[in-house]
Structures are given as C-alpha cells and as structure tokens.
Amino acid sequence: MFELATKIVINGLTSSLVYILMALGFTLIFGIMRVINFAHGELYMIASFLVFALAGSLGWNYYLAVLVAAVAVGLFGALLERVLFRPFVGRELNGMIMALAISISLQASAFILFGTDEHSVPRPISGVLQFGGVIVPRDRLAVGLMAVVVLAGFYVFMRYTKAGLAMRAVVQDQDIASIYGVRPKIIHPLAFGLGAMLAGFAGALMAPIYTVYPYMGSQPMLKAFIVVILGGLGSVPGAVLGGVVLGLTESVFATLINTTVATMVSFVIVVVILLVKPTGLMGRSTR
Amino acid sequence: MKSMSMKRTLIAVLSAIGLAWTANAAAQTETLKIGVVSALSGPGSEWGLAQDGAIKIAAMEANAKGGLKVGGKTYKVEVISYDDQYKAALAVSSATRLIEQDKVKFIVGPMGSAATLAVKPLLEQNKVVAIIGAYSEKALDANTKYSYRGFPTQVEFVGPIVQWLKKNKPDLKSVAQIDPNDETGWFSQKLLKEQYQGAGYKVVSSELFERSVKDFQPVLTRIIATKPDIIELGTTPPGTAGLVIRQARELGFKGQFVKIGGPGVPQIVAAAGKEFAEGLICYAAADATTPSYKGLETQYAKVLKPPMNEFTVYFYDVARMLLDAIQTAGTVDDTEKVRAALDKATPYKGIQGPIRWGGMKAYGVNHQILTPTFIGMIKNGEQVIIGQME
Numbered sequence: 001m002f003e004l005a006t007k008i009v010i011n012g013l014t015s016s017l018v019y020i021l022m023a024l025g026f027t028l029i030f031g032i033m034r035v036i037n038f039a040h041g042e043l044y045m046i047a048s049f050l051v052f053a054l055a056g057s058l059g060w061n062y063y064l065a066v067l068v069a070a071v072a073v074g075l076f077g078a079l080l081e082r083v084l085f086r087p088f089v090g091r092e093l094n095g096m097i098m099a100l101a102i103s104i105s106l107q108a109s110a111f112i113l114f115g116t117d118e119h120s121v122p123r124p125i126s127g128v129l130q131f132g133g134v135i136v137p138r139d140r141l142a143v144g145l146m147a148v149v150v151l152a153g154f155y156v157f158m159r160y161t162k163a164g165l166a167m168r169a170v171v172q173d174q175d176i177a178s179i180y181g182v183r184p185k186i187i188h189p190l191a192f193g194l195g196a197m198l199a200g201f202a203g204a205l206m207a208p209i210y211t212v213y214p215y216m217g218s219q220p221m222l223k224a225f226i227v228v229i230l231g232g233l234g235s236v237p238g239a240v241l242g243g244v245v246l247g248l249t250e251s252v253f254a255t256l257i258n259t260t261v262a263t264m265v266s267f268v269i270v271v272v273i274l275l276v277k278p279t280g281l282m283g284r285s286t287r
Numbered sequence: 288m289k290s291m292s293m294k295r296t297l298i299a300v301l302s303a304i305g306l307a308w309t310a311n312a313a314a315q316t317e318t319l320k321i322g323v324v325s326a327l328s329g330p331g332s333e334w335g336l337a338q339d340g341a342i343k344i345a346a347m348e349a350n351a352k353g354g355l356k357v358g359g360k361t362y363k364v365e366v367i368s369y370d371d372q373y374k375a376a377l378a379v380s381s382a383t384r385l386i387e388q389d390k391v392k393f394i395v396g397p398m399g400s401a402a403t404l405a406v407k408p409l410l411e412q413n414k415v416v417a418i419i420g421a422y423s424e425k426a427l428d429a430n431t432k433y434s435y436r437g438f439p440t441q442v443e444f445v446g447p448i449v450q451w452l453k454k455n456k457p458d459l460k461s462v463a464q465i466d467p468n469d470e471t472g473w474f475s476q477k478l479l480k481e482q483y484q485g486a487g488y489k490v491v492s493s494e495l496f497e498r499s500v501k502d503f504q505p506v507l508t509r510i511i512a513t514k515p516d517i518i519e520l521g522t523t524p525p526g527t528a529g530l531v532i533r534q535a536r537e538l539g540f541k542g543q544f545v546k547i548g549g550p551g552v553p554q555i556v557a558a559a560g561k562e563f564a565e566g567l568i569c570y571a572a573a574d575a576t577t578p579s580y581k582g583l584e585t586q587y588a589k590v591l592k593p594p595m596n597e598f599t600v601y602f603y604d605v606a607r608m609l610l611d612a613i614q615t616a617g618t619v620d621d622t623e624k625v626r627a628a629l630d631k632a633t634p635y636k637g638i639q640g641p642i643r644w645g646g647m648k649a650y651g652v653n654h655q656i657l658t659p660t661f662i663g664m665i666k667n668g669e670q671v672i673i674g675q676m677e
Contacts, residue, residue, distance in 0.1 A: 004508070011504050115592055116328040116336075118526035120557045128537055137537040210501040211526055211558050215329060219499055254505030259496055260468060262505070 003133040008251045014140045016247025017147035018202050022220050023227035023239040024154065025198035031171035031234035032191035035085055035095035040224055041217025042106035043196045047073045047203030048212045049110060052121050055207075062124035062208070066146075070200035077196020078189040085192065089184070103217075110214035118211035143205045150201045151240075154194075158236070167191055171234055229270050232283020241281055245269070319355060319362035319619050321346065322385035324378055324406065325396035325420070327370035330498060330524040333551045333596040335398040338420055338437070339368050341602030342395040343590035344583070349610055358617035364610070367391065371402055373498075378402035379409065386413050392622050393613075394418070395437070395606060400426060400470040410434055414622045416629065418605050420598070422522060422548075423474040429651030433626055435644075436655050438601040441478055441522075444570055444660045445547050447676040449486045451662055452517075452545065452568065459543055461489045463515035465506065465531060466522055468495035475522040475548055483519070491515050501527075503534045511535070517543045525551025529558025536563045546570065550597045552663065552670040561668040571663030572597035574672050579638040604637035605656055 022044065029037045050069035054060040060068075084102065088094040125139045158164035169177035170187055178184065202220065210216075227246050231238025246266055253262035273280065321342055326335030346364035354361040367389050369381035378397045385391045386409065393416050397403045400423035407426065410417045411433055418437040419426055427436055452459065462483050466472035472495055480490050491513040494506050510518065518535060520528045523546070532544055532555070546555075546569040556564045573580050575597070583603060587595040609625075612632050616624035630653065633643035639659050646655030662674035 007508060015502070111328060116332045118330070118554065118558060120529075120560075123560075126537075128539070135537075135539050137534075210530060213329075213526075219501070251505065255508050258494065258509075259500050259505060263497065 004255070006131075006134045007136075008255050009248065010134070010136055010141075011255070012248035012251030013244070014144040014247075015251065016243045017144045017151070018206060018220070019223045019227050019247055020240050020243035021147055021150065021198050021202040021205075022224035023231070023243055024151070024236060025195035025202075026224045027228045027231070027234055027236065027239045028167070028171075028198070029192055029195040030228070031236075032167060033081070033085065033095070033188055034090065034092050035088070035099060035192075036092070037192075037195070038096065038099040038221070039080075039103040039106060040195075040199050041219075041221025042103050042110075043073050043077060043199040043217075044203035044206075044220050045110060045212075045214065045217035046076065046106065047200035048121075048207040048216060049114065051204045051207040052119050052212045055124075056119070056121045062122075066201070066204040069204040070197050073200030073203070074193045074197030077199075078193030080196075081189045081192035086188070089188070103221075107214050107217070114214060116213065118213040120211055121208040123208045139209060143209060146205055147201070150198070154198065157194075163187075163190060167194075226266055226270055228280075230273055230280060232280025235280065235282045238280055238282035245281075316354060316361055316363050318365050319357070319613070320365050320367055320389060320391045320393075322382075322389060322391035322394040323366060323368035323396050324371050324381040324385060324394060324402075325368070325398045326373035326402075327368065329372045330527055331373040331399060331549075333525055333554060334420065334549055334598050335370075335373070335396070336591055337596040337598035338395050338398055338418075338602045339366075340587050340591045340595060341599045342366055342606045344586045344599075344603055345606040345610055347586070347590060355610060355614060357614050357619055362619060371397055373399045373402065375401040375405035378406050382406045382409055386415060392416065392620065393609060393625075395602065395609075396420065400474060404470060407431075407434060416609065416622050416625055418602065418609060420602070421471070423470050424478075424650065425470075425474075427646060427650040427652055427654050431650075431652050431654055433622065434654060435605065435629065436646075437605040438572070438598055438656065439658055439660055440655075441475060441547060441570075442649055443655070443657065444676060445479060445482045447660075447674075448545075448547050448568075448570060448662055449482050449488075451674050453486055453488075456543065459488075459516040461491045461513075461515045462517045462519050462545075463491055463510045463513060464493040464519045464521060465503075465510065466493075466495055466520075467498050467524075467527075469498065471522045479519060479521060479547060488517075498524075498527075501530060503531050504538065507531070507535050507538050507540070511538055511540050515542060517545050520544060520546040520548065522548040524549070525554035526558050529555040529560075529564065532559040532567070533563050543568065550663070552665060553594050556665065556668045564665050564668065567665040568673075569663050569665070569670070571661040571670060571672060573600040573639060574661055574675075575670065576672070577639070583638060600637075600639060601656065601658060604635065604642055604658070608632050608635050 026040050047069040051065045054065035055062045125142050127138050129136045129138055166182045227242035231242030250262045253265050323339045325338045326332045343366050346366050349355045349364050354363050371378035371381050395418045397406055398420040400421040403419045403421035403426050417434045419434050422440045464476050466476045476493050483490055492510050544567045550572050584595050612625050612629035615628040618624050634641045642658045644653045645657040647653045660676050661672050663670040664673045
C-alpha cells in the first residue's frame, strides 16, 4: 500500500515538473504579451527534434544537446515575437490566431522534413532505482531533477535580475511599468524567448523518454493550458501549484482506475475551478 | 480595323488548334483514378502507408507497361490519396471528397476498424469497390457487396499462434491484455480473450488505453500487480507497443511479450530498444528474407519513403487482383461487373503463395482474403520467422 502510494506520488511529481516547465513559459508569454501561444507545443516538439538530430544522429553529448536545443528554441521564440507577433501587440484575438497558424505550419513542416515515423533518441540514463519495493526509472528521475534546476534558475532570474524585475512589473501592470522606463521592445522578445526556452527545456528533456514525432506537441500544450487555467493565467506561482495538482491528480486516478478517467477528472477539475474561481487558484481578475 | 479582325482570326484559329490538340491528346490516354483514404500520418500510419504504397506500386507497374488496357482503351492509373490519421471523422470526409469531387469508383482503405465502419455505408451506397483494412468482424457481413478485406484478421491467425505458444512455451499460464480504447482494440481484446481462455490460459487483466497516451506507468503498475506470465499487446500500434515494452521492463516485468495483431517490428525495436524487445513473439505478415519480399521493398522505395511495413504484401496482391478484375470486366465505370470479376478472381498467385477469397462461414460473404501467414520472434533487433500457417 505504502509502495503504491510512493509510486503514485513519484510518478505524479515527475509529470508535474514537466507540466510546470510548459505552463510557466505559456503563462509568462501571456502575462507579458497577452498572447495565448497556441504554438507552445510546437516549441516543445522542435526542441525534441533538435535533440534527436544532435544527440541521436550527430552523436553529441546529450546534455550539451539539451542546452543547445533549449537556447535555440528560445532564440527562435524571440524571432517569432519580433517578426510575427509584434504587429498584434494588445490585440489578443489576432495574436491567438497567429499562434494557431504558426502551430499548424510548424507541425506540417516537421511532418514534411521528418515524416510520420516516431523516432527514438538514445537514452543517456537507463535502468531503475529500487527503494524496497518501489521501482523508479532513473531517466524519469533525472528529468525531474534537471527540471528542478531549470526552474530554480528561472526563479533566480525573475527574482534577482533587473530584467526579471522588469518582466514582473510588466505582468502586474504594463502601463505603470512603461512609466518607469521598462521598454516593451526589449521585454517582449525577452519574455517570449524565455517562455520558449522553458518549453524547449521540457521538450529536450522529454525527448528520450517517449518518442519524437511531429504531433508530439499537442498533448503537452493541452496540459500546459489546463495547468494555466487551474493556476490562473499570468500567475507564476499559480502555474507551479496547478502543475502539482494536475500531475498528482492524474497519477492517482490513472493508477487506481484508468487513464481515461484520469483525463476526465482533470477536465472536471478545470470546469469546477472555472465555475467557482474563474481567475484560477491564484490568478487575479483583470480590470 | 483590318489588323483587329486579323488579330481576332489569329486568336480563333490558334484556339481551335489548341482545343483540337488537347481533345486529341485526351482521347488517346484516359485516366483511371483510384482513391486511397487511410492513416498516412500518426500512430497506425505504418499500416496505412502499406495500403497507400501497395496500390501505388501496382499502379506504377501497370503504367510502366504502357497503361491498363481495359475494354479497348488504355488507361493511366492515377492514385489520389487522402490522410485520415486513423480517425473516423476524417475518413468520412476524405471518402466523401473522393467519391463526390474526385469521382472515384475504387478505393483502397480505410485502415482501422473505426474509420472503416464509419465509411462503409457510404461506399456501399455509392457502389464503390473498396479494399478495406479493418480487424473488426463487423466490417464484413452478409449484406456486404462492394467491400473486400485485403488482409487476414486475428480471426484467421490467432488460433494457430496461441496453439504454437501452448506447445512451445508450456510454462506460461496467465495473460494480461493491453489494447487501444476504440473499435479495433475492443474487438481484438474480446477475440483474443476467448481464444486464450479456450486454450486453457487464465486472462488476469484486460486494459484499454487512449491512443494519445504515452505514459503507461499507471496502466502497467496495475497490470504487473496481477502477475501475468504474458503481456499480450494485441492491436497496439508498433511505436506505442515499443513504449509499453520498455516501460514494462523498467517497472520490473520479466515475462513474455506477445503481439497477435498488426505487425511492425522495426518500430517496436526502435521504441523499445533492442535489448528490451528481444524475444517478443508476434504475428508476421510476411517472410522478409524472401526474394519476392525484397523485390517489393525495392518497388516501395520508388513510391514512398522506406521502411515498408509487411502489410504491403497483402494489399499489393489484392490491388493487383483489383486491377486485373477491372481488365476482365472490361469497364472502369460499371462496378457491378468489376465486383463480379473480383469475386471470381481466386485462387490468385500472390507473391508469397496462393491466395483466395473466403470467409463465408465467419462473415456471411466471401470477401475475406485468405493468405499464408507467419509467426515471428524478435532476435537481436530483427524479426525471425519461427513458424508458418496456411
């Protein structure tokens, strides 16, 4: 019984960490630019493919590939902001549609380039850890630990650097922030790039765990969406809380009943939260 | 004035010549359009591309001979393919487009029971001869006139494989099943459960998973708790099956994996890793070491990107049967005549051996292709044939 509970909690938390990575990037982009980035799942997918190409086909060191992939996706995100999203600043609907268009184009490009096959990335760590009766795959644990490192870095950045401070100011109130000299032209690409890089880390870390294929971004995108609705659009602590709630809930129901029920329950939770507290667990209502 | 009318005359003459030219050209070679609606992307696309590739190879070969000669005219065979991503709704819209806009009378596809059952009424109503790929027994019944199943289903091959297991691995006694949660998976689980139980095995769990799931730890934790000797992967698509195998091994499962369902050893090995996939016993559609198989692989590489899935062998044979039936019937429009010719086309010389229609007893209509099938085992990342069934 204790073993099962431990297994459920560990499973749930390792999923949560990946969800949090995805959700944080998503919520940052929304908080700063008011853009609902439907292409977030594809940023995850691109990072996975980069790791597949670098560590898989070219034989690079896996951790180097992860770093390069995440940074590359971050830069790509900043580029997207500059070229495709900047014309739509302030217009949420247009930004959303542009993101949707980018998502479809990226999926199709990946399909044209790589075909429909599910590719495997060589695993840097394999084997399992055994504590008593509880078996934990090492690779998933490693992903969890690396995710914690990335999130810690993100926290330090947001809390202790000038740029992080500026971003938090913009999330709270864009107009007042600009009075204080925060320039959107710098903050927007920085925010999009940072958000994209978080998605990139998620994709790069998860590449060896399952398989890599063009449509792999839709599920993480959906999870990010649910987490952000749960935690509150634009709220960073909300994204963390939402991620933990979703990951643990899914794990409990999936192990004890089945995955279909787990998915259903996660959506039911979203509906309940939206009815009871529409801004999410930790969101604030916008004026 | 004069230059204007001269200009007009010139245009009129040139147009007349142009029209006559194109009309002449068109009259010399007409086009026979064959439609494909199948899973060309996403999980399950290994099998969908087998259908697509098969008819494309048959078309390519017919065109290389100068075209298909039917009833005094020569036809260039053109394949129009639409991707339904293994989803019923997309299959219906694609089939509708093929029938109403592209005006095809012959379709290869769909692949997958959900898609096939959704599309079949449309096909029967429009008298479209179809070569379907669906494991569900509901796909063929006594009222089926125009649909033909292009591959043997678990009904045809599960019995011999279970018997082989019983004879050669007698210390395995209990089975856990895992299949996708849709029509294909439901049918497969029900049938395999009956067969295993009939042979004396104990079925200790039967799990279904949503096709989008990649994390099988919860499901496998439950399955492994029931202590099965065998995990039967059924109709799980190959890439996903590989993930199941890997995650099960990582959770400590040391038993036997069996897959009596759609084949795809390369994808299974790629997703599971060579070490974990070792020893899997599976249904094999073809012996990949024969020259005729390798020849087909070469042809496949000319129409689609390799690797070729074993199912291509079945659909290639039946596609050729269809083209031959069109020739015998002498018409590309009258599907009644083509259907009658196709019914009589057996026994037919397939590339792995003789094939024929059957299935009257099981389904009520002789539209099921009966072919040689094989039992395979994964050794060192490759499929090795360990048995053959007729």
